[in-house]
Amino acid sequence: MARVLRPKDRDVTAERLLDSxxxxxxxxxxxxxWDAPLVEGKGFMPEERVSLYGTPLWDRLTxxxxxxxxxxxxxSITSVGLWTEIVLMQLLARYAADLDPRSPHTHYALTEIGDETRHxxxxxxxxxxxxxxAYGPPRVVxxxxxxxGAVIGGPAMxxxxLVVEETTDRLQRSMLDDESIQPMIRMINRIHVVEEARHVRYAxxxxxxxxxxxxxxALELHRLVTALVAYAVINVLVHPGVYAAVGLDPREARAVALTNPHHRESRRWMAEKIVAFLTEVGMIGGPSKRIWQKAYLL
Known part of the structure; x- marks a missing residue:
């Protein structure tokens, strides 16, 4: 049985988030x-989070x-994140259109749209x-x-x-204090992490x-939609084209990545906190739970 959470009054929360x-x-x-040169030798993400880490293909790379x-x-991850930010803006705009324009809860939804635009x-x-x-997701997604974006609302929205925001958030947080990562990337991550913390609480x-x-x-429908979104997003974060950039065959390298235990564990690690929360409140369960398992998020 999921624990019943009792959220505070929505306008009280919104006032605090607006103040923050x-x-x-x-x-x-x-x-x-933006004009600062990249630091030679600095990394772009932790090596152990790269999809081919620990495989024979990885060992062959210089x-x-x-x-x-x-x-x-x-x-690639950033390109998908950018695309999801735009989808989120559309969802929030449609959501806010039906709210009381005098309410702090509405004002924060509009503030979040501004944040996401800057992001x-x-x-x-x-x-x-x-x-x-600009890799981004394929047309099939x-x-x-x-x-x-046009029809889904409520809990599934x-x-x-939260699935999108919190999975990428965990990867970004892991780089904030990592001196081996490029300063520009660390600052982008810092800005996003600080401002997304408010968005996560609101959602x-x-x-x-x-x-x-x-x-x-009705609950099963919202569970199903959420599971499908999680499956789709986690599977498009790494575009096959990234492998061609280092001289690898995209199909072969993607197949290796999808069976790589290190990469599967990275997926679970990125989604660990949001999966625990969604399970607790009852949004993961029933037949659609298998979709989470197929995405290696459970």
Whole structure:
């Protein structure tokens, strides 16, 4: 039985988040030195989180190729993150349109849209500064997402947002104090982590509030949608094109990555906190739980 959480009054929470937004906000145009050169020899993400780490293919790569692969993988993850930020803005705008415009709860939803706009621009500038392609998700994911953005709301919307935000958040947090990572990437991560902490609290409380009366087939539908989003997003974070950038066959390398126990463990590690929360509140369970298992998130 999932523990019943009792979120505080939504406007009380929103007032606190609005106050925090005023006191702890960043401007990426000012707070990141986009003209600073990359530091030679510094990494782009922890080696043990690169999808091929620990495989024979990884062993064949030179140190410079490993750095290059890590750069392309963080660029791919960032590209998907940028795309999800834009989808989230659409969801929040539709959500806020039906709220009381006088409410602090509404004001925070609109504030979050502003945050996400800056984040998307920041990610785009970061990808450009690294000289990387805009990988992003394939059309097979982009097209259903348009339908998702148009019709899905309530608990499935907030749970899906949390899956995306909290999985990437854990990877970013692991780099904040890592001196071996490029300073620009660490600063991008710092800005995103600080501001996303507010977004996560807002979404978690609204999810719990929406679950109070959800039962039976309706609950299973929201569970299913969330599981499908989790499966789709985790599977497109690393674009096959990143392998071609270091001279590997994309199909072979992707097949190796998907069976790599280190990569599977990284997936579980990234999703560990949000999976625990969603299980606790009852959003992971029933037949759709197998989808989480197939994505190696459980």
């Amino acid at each position: 937004s005023m006191r702890n906000a960043y401007d990426p145009d000012v707070d990141i030195d 140190p410079s190729q490993r750095l290059e692969l890590a750069k392309h993988e963080i660029g 998307a621009i920041m990610f785009g500038k970061g990808i450009a500064r690294l000289g990387l392609p 982009r097209l259903p997402a348009k339908l998702f 907030f749970a899906s947002v 978690r409380e609204e999810l719990v509030r929406g679950l109070t009366s959800l039962r039976g087939p």
